[in-house]
Amino acid sequence: MARINLKDIRHAYVDSPVSDDDYALKRVDHVFEDGGAYALLGPSGCGKTTLLNIISGLLHPSEGEIHFGAANVTDLPxxxxxxxxxxxxxxxxxxxxVYDxxxxxxRNRGVPEDVVDRRVREIIAMIGLQDRAxxxxxGLTADEKQKISLGRGLARADVNAILFDEPLTVIDPHMKWALRTQLKELHRRFGHTMVYVTHDQTEALTFADTVVVMYEGEIVQIGTPEELFERPRHTFVGYFIGSPGMNLLSAAMDGGMVRVGGQSFALPGVPQRLSAERIELGIRPEFVRLGREGMPISIAKVEDIGRKKIVHADLEGEAIAVVIDEDAEVPAEPCVAFDPAHLNLYADSWRVETEGRS
Amino acid sequence: MNKTWNNKAWFMVLPVLALVAFSAVIPLMTVVNYSVQDTFGNNVFFWAGTEWFQEILDSDRFWAAMGRNLAFSAIILCIEVSLGIFIALNMPRKGWGVPVCLVLMALPLLIPFNVVGTIWQVFGRIDIGLLGRTLAELGIAYNYVNNPVHAWVTIILMDVWHWTSLVVLLCYAGLVSIPDAYYQAAKIDGASRWAVFRYIQLPKMHRVLLIAILLRFMDSFMIYTEPFVLTGGGPGNTTTFMSIDLVKLAIGEFNLGEAAAMSIVYFLIILLMSWVFYTVMTNYGTEKR
Structure with a gap:
């Protein structure tokens, strides 16, 4: 087991990269602490798998170094x-x-056969394939095969880290949940460093203590699930985490106030001037209150998603989503009010860190 | 599942049946006809029963020819399959080398059989042939015309040169269909080069290899043109394979009854062998399901 240190890793699949756009991984400088459970979250093509393959050595990074503990493993196969x-x-x-x-x-690493047997029996029981041993x-089904793949990944007890590359894609939804729980349990028991790549936020948030969100070849935020939800550092994180994603309203600075359309909000600690081309105000649909007071909106559509309802509406010409309880009334002249504690301000897509609010 | 039976469908098969009857069944039946009758000319035939078959099966000449055939097939299968796999494994998977290799590999397959025979006949000649002359210069007394061992070596070399490409191309097709993830997983699992071959590449090549072995077996068991052109069955009878012997019997000696009986035995052997090969290889690896 080891701490994985990625030092200024860059990777390009083209031979002679010129601009930043040629890099699949723009610049990653990050430490996976020993024994941590990490999720790498991001949309397809954001470089998650590239980063994983660089850690495992299937890819050699174009630039940068990888250290396992104190050892530089960049050139190790x-x-x-x-x-x-x-x-x-x-x-x-x-x-x-299945057993073999x-x-x-x-066996490839010359582990004595009695240890192999003990270990394999344990794993086989865990993935529930005893009767297939x-x-x-x-002749097995796709999800049984994937369980074998998973089991092979878990078979060795002394590994530096276990990397999962969207391992549950082909697994049935109810089984997914069970396997994820087992993985967490396993992490608690053996304390391996685990890195779990996924584009499914539920998977990431339930599996990991720390979620690393990637976007277009960069790490945009590293944090606990709560941090990602409440203080997205980048508009992409706001949009990607949460369902529906964060509302983003284009805004303008007006003294110490933030103006959206005809409405102004006081945000404590916001600088007087922001030198940014695009300023946006972000608020999660969960923190927008629908009622008779506040800013008037016109409702486009109400979606019932079970215990909650999502109201899609138009505020000053911008789309806004509001989450309300299933039995909540939608007033005849609807208005919305924002919870000021949950407002985030973005300048050129990056969150403006204000004093007094981290 | 309920199957719909429609007997009218049989009519659709009729044209094919007619075609196959004219191209295969009727000619074969003429052979069967000859094999059970005898004639002294004038188109007068006498019933001979199984006499011709007994004669064939009792003749040393037939068994010797068959022995040569089996030995030949066994040798070239061993060489071509292992060499074919080896070359396929070492062929490039991407880049400009791929089309170059594929074209080079396909070339021998495009050459007509009798031309192959002629090429090697000239190639091996000790007076003007590149191979024969070179060996002679090196002090090796090579002469495929009067040395049976040299004749065999030359024929085997010729067949390997001509047909290994087929095995290579089939194996290559099997190899390129393996997703990268398998090789990556093998690296993660710390598999040796041999283990990768044994547990990833060989199982994926298994089907194409079956086809390659079947094709090469049938083809080599029926070999005629190349040895006929190269050695004409000699020196002596040492390279007289069954097909060459059959032609000698039928056309050289005009012994129609015996030749017909031999044809049928020959045909049945190939049918039987192919069936055995196919059954063994399709069942291989699946019996423990």
């Missing part, structure tokens, strides 16, 4: 890094039995 990785789509060795599949990474992996 995958086999020498002692890393486990589970891929998005099932990889099983067709001609081997799970034993494979252990002696069968060839070939």
């Amino acid at each position: 995958t086999e020498a890094r002692n890393i486990a990785q589970v891929f998005q789509f099932p990889v099983v060795y067709d001609t081997m039995t 599949n799970l034993a494979f990474p252990l 002696g069968r060839k992996a070939q």
Whole structure:
């Protein structure tokens, strides 16, 4: 087990990158602490898998260094890094039995057969394939195969880190939840450093203590699930985390006030001037109050999503979403008011850190 | 599941049946006809029963030819399959090397059989051939015309040169269909080069390899043109394969009954062997399901 230190990692898939756009990973400088459970969250194509493959050594970064603990492993091949990785789509060795599949990474490293047996039995019970142990992996269903892939990733007890690359994509929803819980449990028991790549915020938020949000080849925010929800550092995080995402209203600075359309808000600690091309005010739909007071809106559509309702409306020419309780009334002349404690101000997509509010 | 039976569908098959009847069944039946009858000319035939078959199966000449065929097939299969896999594994997967390799590999396959025979006949000649002359210069007394071992080596070399490409191309097709994730997983699992071959590449090549072995077996078991052009079955009878022997029997000696019986035995052997190969290889690895 080790602390994984990424030092100024950049990666480009083209041979001679010129501009920033040529890099799949623009610049990543980050430390995965030993024993942490991390989620790498971001949309497809944001560089999550690239970063993961660089950690495991399947890719050599164009620039930068990777350290495991004190050792520089940048030039070490995958086999020498002692890393486990589970891929998005099932990889099983067709001609081997389920048991042999799970034993494979252990036997390759010359682990004594009695240890292999103990370990494999444990893993097989965990992924719930005891009755399949002696069968060839070939005829299994996709989610059984993925469980084998997952199990192979967990088989070795002494790995530096376990990397998961969207491992539950092909698994049934109810099974997903069970497996994720098992992974968390496993993390608690053995304390491996785990990095879990996903584009599903629920998966990320339930699995990880620390979520690393990536966007267009950069890490835009690192934080606990609460921090990501309440104080998104970048408008992308606001939009990506939460359902529906954060409302973003284009705003202008007016003295110490923030103006949206004809309305002004006082934000304590906001600088008098912001040298930014685009200023936006962000508020989560959960913190917008719908009632008879405040700014008038015109409602476009009300969506019922079970215990809550989402009201899509128009405020001063901008789209705004409001979350209300299922049984809440929508007034005839609806107005919205914002909870000032949950307002975030963005200058050129990055959050303006104001005094007194971190 | 309920299947709909429509007997009218049989009419749709009729044209194919007619075609196959004219192209295969009727000619085959003529052979069957010859194999059970004898004639002394004038188109007068006598019923011979199984006499021709007994004669064939009792003749040393037939068994010797068959032995040569089996030995030949076994040798070239061993060489071509292992060499084919080896070359396929080492062919580039991307870049400009791919089309170059594929075209180079396909070239021998495009050359007509009798031309292949002629090329090697000239190639091996000790007076003007590149191979024969070179060996002679090196002091090796190579002569495929009068040395049976040299004749065999030359024929095998010729077949390997001509047909390994087929195995290579089939294996290559199997190899490129393996997703990268398998190789990545193998690296993560710390698999050796051998383990990658044994547990990832070989299973993925299994089907194409089956086809390659079947094709090469049938083709090599029926080999005629190339040895006929190269050695004409000699020296002596040492490279007289069944097909060459059959032609000698039928056209050289005009022994129609015996030749017909031999054709049928020959055909049945190929049918049987192919069936055995196919059954064994399709069941391989699946019996423990």
